[in-house]
Amino acid sequence: MSKDKNYWLYKSEPDAWSWKDQVAVGAKGIAWEGVRNHLAKKNLMSMRKGDQGFFYHSNEGKDIVGIVEVVREYYPDPSAEDGDPWVVVDLKAIKPLPKPVTLAVIKAEPTLAKMSLVTSARLSVQPVTAAEWKIICTMGGV
DNA sequence: GCCAACGTTGGC
DNA sequence: GCCAACGTTGGC
Numbered sequence: 001m002s003k004d005k006n007y008w009l010y011k012s013e014p015d016a017w018s019w020k021d022q023v024a025v026g027a028k029g030i031a032w033e034g035v036r037n038h039l040a041k042k043n044l045m046s047m048r049k050g051d052q053g054f055f056y057h058s059n060e061g062k063d064i065v066g067i068v069e070v071v072r073e074y075y076p077d078p079s080a081e082d083g084d085p086w087v088v089v090d091l092k093a094i095k096p097l098p099k100p101v102t103l104a105v106i107k108a109e110p111t112l113a114k115m116s117l118v119t120s121a122r123l124s125v126q127p128v129t130a131a132e133w134k135i136i137c138t139m140g141g142v
Numbered sequence: 143g144c145c146a147a148c149g150t151t152g153g154c
Numbered sequence: 155g156c157c158a159a160c161g162t163t164g165g166c
Contacts, residue, residue: 122151
């Protein structure tokens, strides 16, 4: 496992949990609950305190709206059934993107064509490369 | 262990 | 609201 900072992308339907909700939680952060996919779980377990990630609104908006940071590394998901092996990390909101980056824009950008967001549309917690991170931050006005 | 049926996610 | 992609379940 690398010591470098890693980057991630978290998907949420704004109806269920929006960027606004995330911001309202404040600096303490809150558990990212409900991941029930083994690849997503593996990603959660790879995260280190201080890793940053994009907050993506699926379904409504379909855009990256903000940046979050891991404040607590993985621990058992309190919302999981007893004995189920699912995990969460705690995330806090860092800042919004001045200009949200939409899925349409990402798809239209050749350098982002290999993003998990494009190639594995249904994965809810995805890795983002340092290169992709930079490009999207620039596009988002960060 | 294979694979068809089924359920869910999420873009359109 | 539809449907493609894909994960899960269950019969054999």
